[in-house]
Amino acid sequence: MNDNQRTGEWPWMRIPVAVAAVVLVGAACGSGASPTPSGTPAATATEAPSATPCTPVEIEWYVGLGTGENEEQIPQEEAVVAAFNDSQDCIDLKLTVVDNTEAADTLATRIAANDAPDIIGPIGIRALQSFGDQLLDLGPYIADVDLSEIDQSLIDAYNVGGKQIGIPMAVYPSFIYYNKSLFDEAELAYPPHEVGAQYEGQDWTWATVRELAMKLTVDTNGNDATSASFDPANVDVYGLDAQFTENDARAWSTVFGGSGSVLAADGTTAQWPDNWRTGLQYFYDGIWKDHFVPNQTAVQALAAGNTFQSGRIAMDVVHQWYTCCVYPGEGTPAVTDWDIAVLPVGPDGNITSKLHADTIGILDSTENPDQAFEALGFLSQSPELITTWGAMPAIESQRAAFFEGLDERFAPLEIDWNVSTLMLAYPDNPSHEAFMPNFLEADSANKDLGSKLWTTPGLDLDAELDAQVELLQGIFDSAN
Amino acid sequence: MSTTQAAIEPLPTSPRRRGGWRAVRERESLTGLVFVAPFIVGFILFSAIPMVASLVLSLTDFDPREPDEIHFIGLANYQQMLTDPVLHESLGVTLRFALLVVPLTLAAALGVAMLVNSKLLAGRNVFRTLFYMPMQIPLVASTIVWIGVLHATTGWLNYGLEAVGLPGPNWLQSTFWVGPALGLMGLWGIGNMMLIFLAGLQSVPTELYDAAKVDGAGSWASFRHVTLPMISPVLFYNLIIALIAAFQYFTQAFVVSNGRGDPDRATLFFNLNLYREAFGFFHMGYASALAWLLFVIVLGLTVVLFKTAGSWVFAGGERCPRWPGRSAGRGPPRVRSATTCGDSVRSPR
Incomplete structure (x- = not known):
């Protein structure tokens, strides 16, 4: 008995298959019920609760x-x-x-x-x-x-x-969590807690942070990143991180470059603003040239990505919600003495607290x-x-x-929560998570870029960003 | 069945008898249907209907968040595939991975199977169990363990390499090394393949080895001219399965790259791209079309392999291996086996 004969014996089998197909086609192509109009919400929203x-x-x-x-x-x-x-x-x-x-x-x-x-x-x-x-x-x-x-x-x-x-x-709001023990060990002053305050006679800018972070970055031989003997392949303590940004190039651009958007004011044109290019270059050089920011491989080795918790990050730009995770759920914390500091002035001349x-x-x-x-x-x-x-x-x-x-x-630590309140006055606007046409795809493309920057040394960042703008434009256009 | 037929067929073919025979056949068909019904129902519900659904969806722009906005767009999704650079990239990643991993796992599984089949190995059953045990560990869990093992600075593998003076690569963050790293992980899961090879090896009649020995064959010659031809159906089966698995590769890549194909899309396998389109971007129509493309590719490769099988797979006496370099009358051992050279096969001349 061959296959055709076998099929021929059960013609009724075609019926449920055909019905299923019709149902599926109908389900897939049918219009379904239209959403109920929202009516006149303004009028009803303020009505007093009915007594009836x-x-x-x-x-x-x-x-x-x-x-x-x-x-x-x-x-x-x-x-x-x-x-x-x-x-x-x-x-x-x-x-x-x-x-x-x-x-x-x-x-x-x-x-x-x-x-x-x-x-x-x-x-x-x-x-x-x-x-x-x-x-x-x-x-x-x-x-x-x-x-x-x-x-x-x-x-x-x-x-x-x-x-x-x-x-x-x-x-x-976001601000700088800093590990006081590492500052004490390096005999460096703590970062400022007030907007406008200077750090050791210098304006509190990302350039100042760079100098400070390099002094705080130490290899396994005890040389800091300003030393000619510094070994970038064996870093013990990093000066700076912006953890839990999940490869998001927009987030990094905002942290180090200030507010901006990949979407121009016309709502359709892709761009990578100049202050974002400057900010991203700062971050990229921090990883691959100055070595005070951990790359992705290093991050995975630092408390599985919760880098500040590892006790090997001196300063970390994170949000208020990170109070959840400074200490591990179990075991002895690596960070015992910490506080928070204000963010520096960015290349656009403003303080920006990614919100x-x-x-x-x-x-x-x-x-x-x-x-x-x-x-x-x-x-x-x-x-x-x-x-x-x-x-x-x-x-x-x-x-x-x-x-x-x-x-x-x-307790007994006395964290200066006033810093958090201060930073709330400097939110990124537009938000680094703001709308983009074809949002999910565009967001994914930006994370692809972030992944590349985080894992690949020697890139021409401007060329990468030009290519990214072209890619984003295609994604934005496909939304129409 | 054949006994029943033999008993019934010679009987006179009166209408009444024919009716009785029909009734018996119908009863048998019904019984058979009852037994296969769970499979048929399961197949219809969980394979056939989803396949039809995905085929229909592949002709639409369906987004589950906007079900009312669905439109029939004909073959536009298939047309989009031609110009989708991410798809082409993912196909490249998958093909390169298949070329690396399929031969690697086949060779490793066969090697391990021969090892645990060897009489020289003490505690063979223990080793067989040990080599199979990784199959019992959930893929996600084993992948997470491997991520630790392969870490560039804290992983055991690089510690080991450093101990012998070799620089350990950045296995999981390098676009070059992440493929081999995943291949290495793949070796962890050769247990099933090893068992199938082991069964194949154990079905090779020892007489063939004895005859080869008498003919002066060494270990390599025995392996090349006896073992390989005899287990070629098993090899063929494992090859097909390994190829399909390579094209369906997903879980490990998903865990290693956080579902995104990191670093720099070097682990954006075909299925991972399909997943991103479907559940990351909610492009269900395009993802359905991708699923059909994958089906066609795998089907095509399988057909090609079946076409080539005639030249190297020896099964059921359909084909006997020729012995290169031997003149007429100096053919393979004259031992015949139902699983290799059947009675109808003549000795090579």
Whole structure:
């Protein structure tokens, strides 16, 4: 019996296959239900809660795209959800927590299946861009909401193409964490804690930081990076790092070059601004020429990428959220005495503190935008959530309590948290995580560049950046 | 089945009898269907339907974040492949890797199989177990261990190389060395291939070796003219499997490069690029087209290998190896085996 005969005996097998194919074609090509129009949110958002009985509307809050999915955070989130449900009868808020590594894919799949949640977050600026087109414009809703306690530049960070896709809940300015023990060992003065202060008679600029970092960089023979005998192949302590930037060339450009954007003001042209070129060259030379910044191989050997924790980084530009991870979860910390310092003036003549921020957004597919916004309002005003996420509140009046908590945690060290507050006045604007056309692809291309810079010596950076601009232009153009 | 047929076929072919035979056949078919139903259902649900779905999706611009915006775009995704430099790069990475890893793993697996098959090796069963044990370790876990072993400054491998005066390369951050590093990692997983080779080696009749010895063959000649032809079907099978595995290479590259093909796209394998398109950029339509391209490439290579098999694979007496340099009457040992030279095969002249 050959294969054809066998097939011929079971003609009925063709039926389910054909049905499946038709169903799939239909599912793939069908238009599905149109999203419900958001109606007139401004009018309804400010309405007083109805005293009349109502049928509860279910609103789903999807957590996992940013922080908030850790085991110890979930009970606190559940408590806030319970408190909201107890506070009214018309909305039944449900919490869904998804593992961070799967959250974006799961959300995309659920959107595709017309089963999208209503509220998503906490989520950072970059991650929010991935779903920017699917988010509800909160502009009409927040028109009558008092946001005076939140800095306008932070609110603007969530304005994408004129659409307000989030309200800042948590902010994380960046500054310099420094290991005091390494400074003491090198007999060098600590970096400044005040904006405008000098360092040993010199203006606090990246050029000053370079000199300082080279003195702090020491090889295994005890020679520092200013010495002719310095061995760059065997570095024991590095002077400077900007850890956890994940190969992001935009982030590095911002740290060392100041605010900028790869997208020109016309919204379509790719560019790499001059101050970013200068900043990136500083960083690249720091790795491969001056050797005070660790390359990718060295980073992996330093506490698996958490370089400052290794005790072998003297200064590290990181965000406020890094208080999470200065000490290891178990064992004796390598860093015992540390503090924070202000960032120097960049090549554009300004101080720039690369800012991260978390928010909660509403998907525009929600069938109940008013109720979703009401729930969002409650969540964004819950300091318990901010605390459990380890975040610095965007609302100014909540910050004192936040820093008191940190003081208790790091006692007997007395960390100068005023530095963090000072740096909040210098956010990068536009954000280094800001919108780009065809965002995911463009972001990936920038990380490809970062990877290349981090692993490859001897590059002509200007040529690389020219090629990058050309590549980005192609990616931007493909979005249209 | 053949016994039943033999019993039934000679019977008179009256309509009634034919009806009975048909009933028996239908009953047998039904029983057979019940037994194979789990596979058929599984195949339809988890292979056939997704394949059809991906074929349909490959003709669209489907983005799961915007399901309502799906459009039929014909062959545009396939056309895009022609001008996609990242795809071409990923194909190059995959091809280079396949050329390195397929022969390497085949040779290593065969070598280890011969080692653990050798009577000279004490504790053969222990070694067989030890060589197979890495297969029990999840790929992600073993890859993470390998990342540590291959680290340029803190890895054991470079410590070892330094100990003998050799400079250790930057295995995982160098665009040149990361391929060989992944190949080295691949050797960790030769356990299955080794077992299949071992089974093949053990099926070679010892009479053939005895006859070769009588003919004056040494170890190499025995291996070249007895072992290799006799295990050629196994070699062929392992070659096909290794080639498919090389083109489907993903997990180790994903872990080593954080899913991005670092350094500088040197580990952006075809499947990793496909994954990035599908789940990184949500270009599901284009990713589906890439999946079909991969299917066609692997199918094509497999067909080519099958076409060449006739010249070097010796199975079931279909073909006997010629003995180069031997004149008529001085052919291979006249020992016949059902698994090599069948009765229909004549001795070489």
